[in-house]
Structure formats: C-alpha cells, structure tokens
Amino acid sequence: QLLAGVFMVIMGVNMLGIFPWLRKFQPRLPRALSSLINREKGRSNSPLIVGLLNGLMPCGPLQAMQLYALSTGSPFRGAVSMLLFSLGTVPLMFGLGALSSLLSKKFTRKVMTAGAVLVTVLGLTMFSQGFALSGFAGLSFTEGAATESVIVDGVQFVSSTLASGAYPKITVQAGIPVKWTIDAPKGSINGCNNRLQIPEYGLEYKFQTGENIIEFTPTETGKIPYSCWMGMIRSSITVVEAGAETPPATVPANVSIPTDNVAVAELITAPDGSNATSQEVTIALTDDGYSPAIVVVQADVETAWVIDVDSTADSNFSFLVPIYGVYEELNLGENGFYLFPSESFEFSNGDNSFYGYVAVVEDLETADTDAIRREVSAFQTLIYPPDTFLNNGAVPSCHRPQDGEEY
Numbered sequence: 001q002l003l004a005g006v007f008m009v010i011m012g013v014n015m016l017g018i019f020p021w022l023r024k025f026q027p028r029l030p031r032a033l034s035s036l037i038n039r040e041k042g043r044s045n046s047p048l049i050v051g052l053l054n055g056l057m058p059c060g061p062l063q064a065m066q067l068y069a070l071s072t073g074s075p076f077r078g079a080v081s082m083l084l085f086s087l088g089t090v091p092l093m094f095g096l097g098a099l100s101s102l103l104s105k106k107f108t109r110k111v112m113t114a115g116a117v118l119v120t121v122l123g124l125t126m127f128s129q130g131f132a133l134s135g136f137a138g139l140s141f142t143e144g145a146a147t148e149s150v151i152v153d154g155v156q157f158v159s160s161t162l163a164s165g166a167y168p169k170i171t172v173q174a175g176i177p178v179k180w181t182i183d184a185p186k187g188s189i190n191g192c193n194n195r196l197q198i199p200e201y202g203l204e205y206k207f208q209t210g211e212n213i214i215e216f217t218p219t220e221t222g223k224i225p226y227s228c229w230m231g232m233i234r235s236s237i238t239v240v241e242a243g244a245e246t247p248p249a250t251v252p253a254n255v256s257i258p259t260d261n262v263a264v265a266e267l268i269t270a271p272d273g274s275n276a277t278s279q280e281v282t283i284a285l286t287d288d289g290y291s292p293a294i295v296v297v298q299a300d301v302e303t304a305w306v307i308d309v310d311s312t313a314d315s316n317f318s319f320l321v322p323i324y325g326v327y328e329e330l331n332l333g334e335n336g337f338y339l340f341p342s343e344s345f346e347f348s349n350g351d352n353s354f355y356g357y358v359a360v361v362e363d364l365e366t367a368d369t370d371a372i373r374r375e376v377s378a379f380q381t382l383i384y385p386p387d388t389f390l391n392n393g394a395v396p397s398c399h400r401p402q403d404g405e406e407y
Contacts, residue, residue: 011119169238174218259294316354
C-alpha cells in the first residue's frame with residue numbers, strides 16, 4: 001500500500017500537469033508490448049477485441065485501480081474491485097462517447113482535473129493506511145478507552161469491548177503471557193474493524209460475534225501500534241516493565257453534569273424523506289459550563305456537532321473526548337466536529353472543571369429524555385491520563401473542519 005499510494009499520487013499530479021518531470025516516474029508498459037498492442041488494435045475490426053486490448057494500455061485511472069487491486073492483498077477482493085471499476089466505467093464512457101461532440105474542451109478539462117484530484121486523494125489515503133499497517137505509530141482519533149491487565153497465576157488477563165469505529169488501548173507488562181478477551185456485541189463487527197493486525201507480534205485476528213481471545217507475550221517495553229486490516233482504525237498496546245507501578249488509568253473527577261437542559265440533534269433526511277442521512281446539534285460553552293450539557297444523537301448517523309465558545313476562561317479553549325482520544329484547542333465562536341457515534345460518552349473542558357454527556361440512542365423520535373437525565377445523574381465523571389489523548393492538542397482532529405472550511 002505504501003508503494004501503491006506513492007505511485008497513485010504521482011499519477012494524480014501527472015494528470016494535473018503540474019510537474020512534467022514527474023512523468024518519468026510513472027509506471028509504463030514495456031515498449032515492445034505497447035507496440036504489439038497498438039499493432040493488434042490497428043488490425044482488428046472487432047470493438048470487443050479493441051476494448052479488451054485497451055484494458056492493458058497505461059492510463060491514470062486504470063493504473064490507479066490496478067494498484068488499488070494489488071494493495072488489497074487478496075485475489076478475490078482485487079478481482080471484485082476491478083470488476084466494479086469496469087462496470088462503473090460503462091455508463092460514463094458510453095455517455096461521454098455519445099455526447100463528445102456536444103461537450104466543450106473546457107468541460108473536458110474540468111472532468112480530467114476532478115479525476116486527477118480524486119486519484120491523488122485516494123493515493124494519500126492509501127499511503128496513510130500502508131504506513132499504519134507497516135507497524136508505525138500514527139495519529140488516530142478512533143481509539144477506545146484504556147484498560148490495564150490483571151495478573152492471575154502468571155498470566156495477564158485483559159478484557160475489552162469491541163466498538164464499531166474504535167479499538168481499545170491496553171496496558172500490559174513485559175515478559176508475562178497475555179490473554180486478551182475482546183467481547184464483540186451483536187452488530188459491532190463491520191467491514192473495517194472485522195480483522196485486527198498487530199505487526200510487532202505478527203498477529204492477525206478475525207473477529208466473531210461474542211467472545212474473542214488473543215494471546216501473545218510482549219518482550220520489550222514501549223508503545224506497540226496496531227490497526228484494522230485497512231489501516232484506518234488504529235490503537236496501541238502499552239508495554240511496561242514487569243512489576244512496575246503504573247498510574248491509575250482514571251480517577252474520579254467528582255464533577256456533576258447538569259441535567260436541566262437537553263439538546264436533541266436535528267435529523268436531516270434524504271430528499272424523498274425515506275431515511276436520515278445526517279444530524280446536527282449545537283451547544284454553548286460559557287464561563288458557567290456547557291449549555292445544554294446533555295446531547296442526544298442517533299446512533300451511526302453522520303453528526304455535525306458545533307460547540308459555540310463564549311467564554312474568557314483559558315481552560316474553556318480546550319476540549320477533551322476520551323473515548324476518541326481527542327484533545328482539541330477551541331476558538332472563540334463556533335467550532336465544528338464530525339463523528340459517527342456508536343456509543344454514549346462524556347466530554348469535558350481542558351481542566352476537567354466542566355463536563356457534558358453525549359447520549360447515543362437508536363431512534364431520536366422515541367428517545368426518553370427523562371430516562372437519559374436519570375442516567376446522566378448517576379454517571380461518574382472521570383479524569384483520564386494524558387496518554388489517553390493521542391494528539392494532546394498538537395494537531396487538528398480529523399473530525400474537525402480546518403480554518404476557512406465550512407462545517
């Protein structure tokens with residue numbers, strides 16, 4: 001995936017025509033084979049044969065898909081991706097061919113530019129995934145909460161729960177066998193998180209609904225990154241010296257979450273009104289805390305969450321979401337975040353003096369706000385150690401629009 005990502009970026013840039021000298025790095029067919037194909041195309045009267053031979057000719061989009069198919073590491077997935085690509089090009093190529101006489105050169109250039117940008121973005125994404133799968137630690141905002149091991153009869157036992165969009169962090173001791181039990185509730189396994197890879201230990205595990213057990217023996221201390229098979233969901237295993245005292249993962253914050261007001265997200269449905277495509281919710285952060293402090297959203301729906309900061313306190317310009325490992329610096333005014341919520345979670349300001357709670361429900365229309373208030377009243381707020389937050393405010397979250405972008 002690393003090599004495929006590099007070549008796809010090169011092809012995308014070449015399609016844009018920005019750096020002509022990069023063309024010498026683009027993969028090409030051997031000259032003899034290319035000449036042979038061109039001669040056969042010239043002699044053939046069959047559109048089918050010409051079309052099949054065109055499939056071997058080098059072009060940016062086709063090479064991009066060929067590289068993607070190779071990067072999957074599976075003959076079946078590679079074949080399916082190429083089949084879908086070929087089927088997907090049929091209506092577009094037919095339509096462009098039929099309308100070519102009506103389209104201006106300016107429009108054609110715009111289409112090529114858009115395609116080049118997409119190839120470049122796909123290449124960068126693939127490079128990032130390959131970087132994670134190679135065992136390098138990378139920034140991620142899909143980590144779950146940290147869990148420490150318990151040693152019984154010379155074996156370290158760790159228990160975690162699989163979430164649809166996050167892997168748990170665990171802390172274990174070096175030199176002691178680990179038995180890691182991961183519970184996968186019904187509906188928690190999807191196409192991305194279904195297979196876990198730990199390159200450092202040469203482990204690959206495919207999840208099944210129910211109890212999953214992963215066993216290994218850590219030998220060296222440090223932070224061991226691991227990810228899903230696509231490299232998109234990432235987390236880490238912290239290995240400490242055997243017998244070393246580790247600080248508690250969390251301590252009680254002894255801060256109550258106000259339950260007087262509840263912000264219920266507004267669903268945005270498809271044009272035909274058939275289903276919800278996204279949801280939006282806005283809360284304020286003042287010198288007195290979050291208002292409302294309780295947010296209710298629907299599970300597994302893209303969420304645009306806006307926090308409007310109207311405060312002068314320094315601690316209110318930081319935002320912590322432990323379940324995602326996010327520590328963000330906020331700006332005065334509106335700050336937007338995007339997420340696909342799958343489970344309820346807490347959030348707080350920088351010094352943990354104010355807390356809020358996001359309640360994730362199956363259906364907003366049937367949500368019981370009184371029951372949610374009672375749930376939040378009994379909720380114990382926690383202070384998490386610094387290593388819970390991967391970026392510690394150093395870089396923007398991948399869920400947050402950058403300066404100048406619209407929410």
